[in-house]
Amino acid sequence: MQFIAVAAAIWVLAWIFGEAWVIILPVALAVVIGTVLWPPVRWMRAKGLPPAAAALVMLLIAAGVIAALIAAVAPAIVEQSTELAQQASAGVVQVRDWLDGPPLNISQAQLDSAVAAITDGLNTSSSQIASGVFTGVGAATSALVTVFTTVVVTFFLLKDGPRFIPWLRRSVGYPAAPHLAEVLQRIWASLGGFIRTQALVSFVDAALIGIGLVILGVPLAFALAIVTFIGGFVPIVGAFVAGGLAVLIALVANGPVTALIVLGIIIAVQQLEGNVLQPWLQSRSMELHAVIVLLAVTLGASAFGVVGAFLAVPVAAALAVVLRYYDEQVQALTHSRVESEVDS
Structure with a gap:
């Protein structure tokens, strides 16, 4: 009986966790990001900068660093993507020649048959693929909401973080x-x-x-x-x-x-x-x-x-x-x- 009660409690907690994941995720990400950004925010606050300004400046600096990394990496990827695609095609040809030779000796007809089977499978699953595309669009929208929520929660953690523990002490009470x-x-x-x-x-x-x-x-x-x-x-x-x-x-x-x-x-x-x-x-x-x-x-x-x-x-x-x-x-x-x- 106790085992059933414990299993039921775990199931309820897992259900609550799954339903609240849309809130738990940005909070967890904000806590992790906040631990990284807090030392410079604390230094700026010690120098006399208001808490809100220190948090905002640090978030802008973090966003600038991320944007700079993307700007530095993207041109190299675009510039060399064509060359890599060509080399990848050559690699595929080499793999095909290796499969055609010993010890596997897979004929070109067998390879063509395998490619045709894959193509037919893709055509048959077209509706499922389309549904996945719409699911991906929904996931992207959810990701944007998560990012926005994470940024907002991180801002308030950096701004009001030192006041959280005293508020918690008053709210929870002894012991x-x-x-x-x-x-x-x-x-x-x-x-x-x-x-x-x-x-x-x-x-x-x-x-x-x-x-x-x-x-x-x-x-x-x-x-x-x-x-x-x-x-x-x-x-x-x-x-x-x-x-x-x-x-x-x-x-x-x-x-x-x-x-x-x-x-x-x-x-x-x-x-x-x-x-x-x-x-x-x-x-x-x-x-x-x-x-x-x-x-x-x-x-x-x-x-x-x-x-x-x-x-x-x-x-x-x-x-x-x-x-x-x-x-x-x-x-x-x-x-x-x-x-x-x-x-x-």
């Missing part, structure tokens, strides 16, 4: 208020440390891999470095995807030898990150086992896509902070009980 305030402060500090450390590690990864790609003459080296930097915020999976993309472009554009060299550079950089940078830079309170990180990213990606993969590790870190604080309180309570029993 829960002190514990909740302490946990939220620890989560905020933990997330800030995690994001800043991950940004530094991702920057080092992107710089080293980007330099290697430039030396080897791989197209879109700067764009691939940006992708590597962004992928660094999704541990394990992000590095794998970004590295695979770099190897693929190197294979298509420069051939298998360059691709193998790029693969070696990526493996060496990942070893440097995992064995030197992460243990050195990441604080002990933020350490999560690699299995926990992988499971969290997998669960987040399967449930909520790319955004879920990005938020998985911060959420896991926040839960770890809660569990550690709970363990501290249990140990303190147990210790006090033992002392009282000894005194009596």
Whole structure:
């Protein structure tokens, strides 16, 4: 009976979480972004700038940085896209010739039959594809709403953040208020440390891999470095995807030898990150086992896509902070009980 009650409670919580996802997502993104932007906002406020002005200036600077990155990457992608398409076509021809030869010996007629089957399948699924297009339009609209909401929530977090904990203490009341305030402060500090450390590690990864790609003459080296930097915020999976993309472009554009060299550079950089940078830079309170990180990213990606993969590790870190604080309180309570029993 208790098992049924617990299962029902979990189902209700999951349903509420799913229904409130449109609100939870922008708030979670705003908290993560706020931890990154808060130190310069705090510095500007200390210099006498009003809270609203400091928050607005920092948001404008962040938007300018993102726009500058897009402006820097887009021309290279447009300029080299034609060349990459031609090289990709040549690569497809090479693959076709390899399939036609030993040991597979797949004839041209068999290849044509496979292509025709794929084409027929696409034609048969045209209505489903059209429905997917409209679904994509709706998703894009939802994404714009999420971005707008995230920006607004981030602004108010940066503007009114220091007043949130005192308001929470007054609203929740004793005895829960002190514990909740302490946990939220620890989560905020933990997330800030995690994001800043991950940004530094991702920057080092992107710089080293980007330099290697430039030396080897791989197209879109700067764009691939940006992708590597962004992928660094999704541990394990992000590095794998970004590295695979770099190897693929190197294979298509420069051939298998360059691709193998790029693969070696990526493996060496990942070893440097995992064995030197992460243990050195990441604080002990933020350490999560690699299995926990992988499971969290997998669960987040399967449930909520790319955004879920990005938020998985911060959420896991926040839960770890809660569990550690709970363990501290249990140990303190147990210790006090033992002392009282000894005194009596």
